[in-house]
Amino acid sequence: LAMLMALNITPGPLLFTQRPDVVWGLIAALFIGNIMLLCLNIPMVGLFVRVLRVPSKYLMPAVTMISFVGIYGISGSTFDLLMMIIFGVIGYLLRKLNIPTVP
Numbered sequence: 001l002a003m004l005m006a007l008n009i010t011p012g013p014l015l016f017t018q019r020p021d022v023v024w025g026l027i028a029a030l031f032i033g034n035i036m037l038l039c040l041n042i043p044m045v046g047l048f049v050r051v052l053r054v055p056s057k058y059l060m061p062a063v064t065m066i067s068f069v070g071i072y073g074i075s076g077s078t079f080d081l082l083m084m085i086i087f088g089v090i091g092y093l094l095r096k097l098n099i100p101t102v103p
Contacts, residue, residue, distance in 0.1 A: 009022060
């Protein structure tokens with residue numbers, strides 16, 4: 001949506017009549033992306049299953065560190081890092097108190 005607006009293309013129902021090349025290009029790109037994901041994921045199912053067998057005490061710290069590096073690498077802000085930590089602690093407390101985390 002942001003990319004369409006950056007290219008001065010107004011998104012909405014009239015996009016199909018005003019810019020059909022953009023719409024069909026997007027649909028084709030999504031179709032090709034799904035085919036590529038299918039071709040890559042079918043042979044890698046065994047690897048995904050092995051990752052799921054890693055004990056949580058090893059997997060969770062690795063995911064946490066990757067998240068820290070990712071959020072700090074994107075923004076370079078310690079505020080974003082602290083917000084991630086705060087929301088992580090809130091999620092942890094909600095899970096420990098058996099409160100559903102989705103709502």
